[in-house]
Amino acid sequence: MKTTGDQQLVKRINRSVLLRQLRAQPGLSRAQLATESGLTKSTVSLLVRELIDEGWVTETDVTTTQSQGRPSTPLHIDTRSRGLIGVEVAVEALRVVGVSLTGQVLCAAEEALNGTKPEDVCRQAARLIARTYKQLQQRNIEALGVGVGLPGAFDEATGMLRFAPNLGWRNVDLMPPIAEALAKAKLPELKVHLQNEADTAALSEYEFSDGDAKDSLIFVTCGVGVGAGIVLNDRLFTGVQGMAGEIGHNILQIDGPLCSCGRRGCAETFFGARTLAKLPDPTQGGHYLGVVLQNLWTTFNPSTLVVGGPSCDTYPGIVKAAQDTLQRYADAAGMAAPTVRPARYGLLASAVGAAALVLHHELRPMHTGTPLAAARQADSEPLSHTTTTTAD
Structure with missing residues (x-):
């Protein structure tokens, strides 16, 4: 090619x-x-x-013998020298992790948000990132970069957070305050990547999976907000303005309950955390979650559906109710339902996936999006001539 x-x-x-x-x-x-x-x-x-x-x-120190009789040395991804830092900006808390290149969580921290203004959140996040950076340094691990998962629609082309209704954010450019906060925290220059928190959660399962994800996976995160991270054909599918996966604002009922976004009948009003807390039996919300899973299945046909987030931790019964609902739809259609499983990293899924976002970009140099860096530097020299991708 x-x-x-x-x-x-x-x-x-x-x-x-x-x-x-x-x-x-x-x-x-x-x-x-x-x-x-x-x-x-x-x-x-x-x-x-x-x-x-x-x-x-x-x-490795152990050599093996190939079929021709020559000794060879096995190679592995280094889990001791390089690391990744991931941040989840949740509606009510910040979670920050340091992970290895293979997804092992080396350190983690969580704090309630001190405030919801973008500048305040960035300063608090930078302080936790600096602490995590030092913890990695103590292990002689160099941080490759920082990924940040955000609770709303992130437009990768412009770097703008378009829509985060639960924080009251619209059209916020977060890179300048993040860069300023990291500099004031006296951190060295690090690559910084931003993405929606459901998208980063999907990457925690996709980049660090044991193989069941293949080339497609959808992660549904359930908390105060509801979202989906979608990986198709080995790429995050985010849409034109980063709105892909905003399933919390899919309409499940015309003229239904009022949502925080200003519309009525959104999925979030049926199984968002605020609604679940008011239901006599929270598993009732799992039925609506199952309807959404069925719609995602028939729309994208992923190899795996993963469900996680704070609501699944608080009300684990909603996952089983959703699985049962999805299975009923599959049985009615005479089809095998896709694999549905809980998140491997639990409440750290979005933060671990934010760290995986750094790796996701590093391993895909032909990705059309330009990686965002704290100093806003171009990642490579301008392209100048034609060659083949496998030239030596």
Whole structure:
């Protein structure tokens, strides 16, 4: 396949190919990586050396013997040298985690929001990020970047948070106050990526899954707000203005209960946390959650549906009720229902996924979105000529 780019871009693509191959098949040797990736042995050897020196990849002390009788050294993603920092800005709290490149949670912190003004939230988040950065440093782990999950529609093209009704935010550019807060916290320059918190939750399951996600997954997060993170064809599906997955504001009943967004009959009014707290039997809300899962299934046909968030932690019965409702729809259609399971990371899902957002961008150098950095620097030199993605 031909693509426009320079040699630096080709190198980034080839590095990402090797890293993704080792994530999928830990323990491959250099020769096996060359076979699996289609790159030449000399290219693989050079890139693996760089990845080891930069703390991405590590060699084991044990050598194995290949079929030709030559010894080889297994390679693995390095869990000791590089780390990621993830932040979830929830409606009522901040959660910050430090994780390894394979998704192991190394440290975590949670605080109630001190205020809801964007500048106040950014200052509080920067303080927790600085604390997490120091905790990683104490383990001799270098932070690769920071991901932030936000409770509303995030427009990746413009960097604007378009719509966060539960915080009263509309059309907020969060990057300047985040950059300022990180600088005042005396942190070194770090890449910063922003995304909707349901999208980041989806990445916690997709990037750090054990293989059941394949190339598609939908994560439904249930709390004060309700949202869905959608991964299709190995990419986050966010829509033109970041509104994809705002299922909390899908209309389930014409002229239904008034929602915080100003409309009536939104899904959030049937199984949002405020509604569940008022129901005599909160599992009643699980029926409506099941209806939404059925709609997501027939719309996107994902390999896996994951349900998580504070409401699932407080009222675990709603997940079972949703599964039962989805199964009834599947039975009526004579079809096998998709896998539905709870979140692996529990209440840390969005924060862990925000950390995974950094990795998600690093491993996809051809991603159309430009990574946002604290200093707003371009991530690579301008593209200048045509070459092939597998050139050596």
